[in-house]
Amino acid sequence: MAKQGATFSAFAAQGSVYRISAVVLFVWALLHFLFSPSTPNISNEEAQAASRVALQHKIETAQVGEDGFKILAKDYFEDFYGAQECKISSTRVYNPMLKSDGSLMRPYCDSKAKLLDALSGGGRVGFNAPYHPRDCEYRWFSAEEACMILDRFDAVLFIGEPRMTANIYGAFNSLLRKNLAWGALKNWELNEQQRQRCRCDAQYTNPQCGGTSTGSGDHFIVDSTEILDAKEEGTKTGAPYVCNRVFHGIVNVNSEPVAQSTLEEIDEIMTTYHKTAKPVPIILQQGLSLGFNWDRSTKVMDAVTKQIESHEPNPVHRPVLWLGPQAAGHLKPPGAIIEQGNNALHHFSIELSKRARDRGFDTLNLYNMTLQADSFDGTMYGGDVSLTTAMMILNWLSRVESL
Known part of the structure; x- marks a missing residue:
């Protein structure tokens, strides 16, 4: 048993x-x-939905900061090269307003028109505080999500001035390279002394590093082909993009009439990269080099878009975002106040936005976003403003129709 x-x-x-x-x-x-x-592979919409869920989790687990707003538990820049060295976190520039229970106080903008109105018409709760859009929230995309947004296009083209648009395009490159230390620069051109002098905010504020008044002799990346062969982080050539499947670049325009060489450069880009029915979004900014003269800036706008139309007559396939100028800082030289002071800039923004909309363009004004931000010389702004503007452009690109 x-x-x-x-x-x-x-x-x-x-x-x-x-x-x-x-x-x-x-x-x-x-x-x-x-x-x-x-x-x-998941779709762009599914990825954005997952991102929203992740953001909600960050909000629910966040701590309340000194300003009364919650600080997101996960910083979007935490895995960016140079984040600690440059002492910048995404919560310093992006911090959505939240209820006491951690939920968003306002919904995300549900259309492109509402998004642009909100981004143009918002404000800051204190000098250099995070910028809050009006009425609804925008998103802060990861580099991987930005890649999926870009995949919807044949190319993305920035057209503007070395001292305005170049900083924004530089920040666009920093986001796609996940590099805050020198993501805007062709760092492989720099010797060790220059690499140290041009790190972090200096890549935007030091004329020996980034854009200059003439656009010559600077080290800003001009287009995405320049770092196709870049190696991994920390090597001599520096970091590649997270993705490099879609061409993007900047064409400098700083004269009226527009130089023939500039028009030929636009021709070459459109001929080379616009091969399918996918759109080629244009980010267009003008005014500083022309003293914010309404009519001369409008002539540049028309000359540039006419050249693009010769390659793509369908406006759906060549969406244009007109960027208004940044506000004048308190260090603006007295001799420039009449032509470039905030009174002139505000009227220029309103009038040129109207003319742009009359031509079927979308508009994003940067006056409110920079009015309470620190400018190192009264005209130009550093990484905080440039990165925020680049992310706003990515939000616009996410709403542009595509196949």
Whole structure:
């Protein structure tokens, strides 16, 4: 009897082992199915939905900062090269207003028109505080999400002035390279002394590093082809883009009439990269080099867009975003106050936005966003403003229609 009981216990123990093994095998199979490399790629909409869920989780687990707003638990810049060295976190420039329970106080902007109105008409709760759009929120995309947004286009083209648009395009490159230390620059051109002198905010504020008044001799990246062969972080050539499948670049325009060489450069880009029915979005900014003269700036706007129309007559396939100028800082030289002071800038923004809309363009005014931001010379702004503007442009690109 005792022998039979022992035999039964042995079988029972063996059965338990089988059951445990079966459970382990089932769990392994389930995990293998869920995380198999053969899982189909998710769509842009699904990725954005996942991003919203992730953001909500960050909000729910956030701590309240000194200004009364919650600080997101995860910083979007935490894995960016130079984030600690440059002492910049995304919460310093992007911090949505929240309710006491951690939920968003306002919804995300549900259309492109509302998005641009909100971004143009917002404000800051204190000098250099995070910028808050009016009425609804915009998103802060990860570099991977930005890649999916760019994949919807044949190319993305910035057209503007070395001392205005170049900083914004430089920040656009920093976001795609996940590099805050020198992501705007062709750092492989710099010797060690220049690399140290041009790091962090200096890449935007030091004329020996980034854009100059003439646009000559600077180290800003001009287009995405320049770092196609860039190696991994920390090497001599520096960091590549997170993705480099879609051409993007900047064409400098600082004269009226527009130079023939500039028009030929636009021709070459459109001929080379506009190969499908995907759109080629244009980000256009003008005014500083022309003293914010309404009519001369309008002539530049028309000359540039006429050249683009010769390659793509369908406006749906060449959406244009007109960028208004930044506000004048308190260090603006007295001799420039009449032509470039805030009174002149505000009227220029209103009038040129109207003319741009009359031509079917979208508009994003940067006056409110920079009115309470620190400018190092009264005209130009550093990384905080440039990165914020670049992210606003990515938000616009996410709403542009595409195939």
